[in-house]
Amino acid sequence: MNKYINKKVAILGYGLEGQDAEKYFINLGINPTILDQKDDPNYLNNLKSFDVIVRSPGVYRYKKEIVDAEKSGVIVTSPIKIFFDECPGKIIGVTGTKGKGTTSTLIYEILKADGRDVYLSGNIGKPYLELLPKLTKDSFVVMEMSSFQLIDLDRSPNIAVVLNITSDHMDWHKNQEEYINAKKNIVRYQKQRDYLIVNSEYKSSIDFADETKANIIYVSKKSLDNKFKNGTTLRGEHNQENIVMAVEVARILNINEETIEKVVIGFKGLEHRLEYVNEVGGIKFYNDSFATGPQPTIAAVNSFTEPETLILGGSDKGLNYQELGDVINKTKNIKNVVLIGVTGPIINKYLDSNLQFTIYNLQKPNMEEIVKKAFDITPKGGVVILSPASASFDMFKNYKDRGNQFKKAVQSLLNEQK
Structure with missing residues (x-):
């Protein structure tokens, strides 16, 4: 018999994995209670009243309320466990x-x-x-x-x-x-x-x-x-x-x-991972929206020898941009850096504008404006890379939305040039 039968179960977080867990328990004949921050800011208040807590990955494992419930005898598990x-x-x-x-x-x-x-x-x-x-x-x-x-x-x-x-x-x-x-x-x-x-x-x-x-x-x-x-x-x-x-x-x-x-x-790679979008007026556009931290952006920068225009910035995950700044400062083929979003000014602190590239602080424009600016400043034979080194939530729903908007803006630009 399944060890969860006749247990009072709560699922913390109702994203994709929370929904997957709900179906799993319903198939066992158990109707779990869904607790999600979006529905109730105090969703963690009564965890000790359950036998089993199923933590979705987005919910931090060592929140005080979860640890206290565990100490009182509540089983804490997760969909992946x-x-x-x-x-x-x-x-x-x-x-x-x-x-x-x-x-x-x-x-x-x-x-x-x-x-x-x-x-x-x-x-x-x-x-x-x-x-x-x-x-x-x-x-x-x-x-x-x-x-x-x-x-x-x-x-x-x-x-x-x-x-x-x-x-x-x-x-x-x-x-x-x-x-x-x-x-x-x-x-x-x-x-x-x-x-x-x-x-x-x-x-x-x-x-x-x-x-x-x-x-x-x-x-x-x-x-x-x-x-x-x-x-x-x-x-x-x-x-x-x-x-x-x-x-x-x-x-x-x-x-x-x-x-x-x-x-x-x-193998052609995955969408939003250094994905080739199109060529407009002799300039190639690459969508690397999945780059939500400095390391993938460093990898993207190092993937090209052509003149680069780099689009950086987004919402803040508390990351350190020193290494990224150092790489950009010494990469000779970077000609332009377009900064957007909350982390734009943070990244800017690590860039040396006296070097070979020009910095453009656009703050929070729409994606069509970002792409148009990048196109205008990039020399023929160059590449424009959206590789933000940041999360997307200040301006977009998620990294997929950001990447899709970028691809759509490039297509609009291509249509205008015809």
Whole structure:
């Protein structure tokens, strides 16, 4: 019998994973109580009246009310903990500060091409509790895993993939140490027969090897075969890091090289991740709206040799922009920096306007104005990159809305030029 039967259950947060959890419990014959901040600012007040609390990832695990309820005997779990407890198949978990989505999707595509029963889930793909009835012992679930999900996870994937670990979500985590410590749960509970694949170019990633009993494989972009480096259409060295991880997973699973190569070379990348939009008047536009922190934007900057106009800024996650400023200041092909949003002035403090580029502070214009300005100031043969290094919530619904508005504005500009 399921351990939740006859229990009084509350779901904290009613986003996608909260809704997935609700369906799961209803299928068990349990009608959970939904507690969401949008409906009631005091939604955490009566947690001790429940037997089980199911925490959605967006709700911070160590809020005082949750900790107090747990101390009083309430079980605190999460959708991903339930999934790990009940999944009969193999789980391939991918984490890192950037590159998770691209790497997870590429692994999924390779396994699918090999005829495996494979599903893509976690932060992308299908809601995972919804998958449980479809899964067997022969199934594979590729999961993009965030620190929000990992923070109290007490099981680890059969294959863990650890990309670069830098800094993110400082508006959610107590500090950088907690962020990295949360990520380490992806390896802490692995068994000797499991695998950990680590990017050997990042010390913070290498440190994960100290936490696992699994077989450890170290890779880097330097170890990527030339047939993949030369064959891929994905721009940037960061994508070589993503590819080498996916290839290593495929090799662990004994997928033949021909299948791996065919999928990697045909893979076009993900929407809003350094996505080529169009060319207008000899200027190419790239949508990297998924870059909500400095590291992916640094990767984007380093992906081009053409003259660059960089669009930066958005809402504030409490991140440090010193390294990004240093990279921009020394990158000779950056000609213009367009700053928008709340973090525009913050980023500006780290930029040296006496160098080779011009800074434009636009504050909070609409996207058509941003794109028009970028077009006007970019030389022919150059590129315009929307890679904000910031969240989007000050001006847009989310990063997808921001990216879609950018693409729409580029299309409007193209239509005007015809």
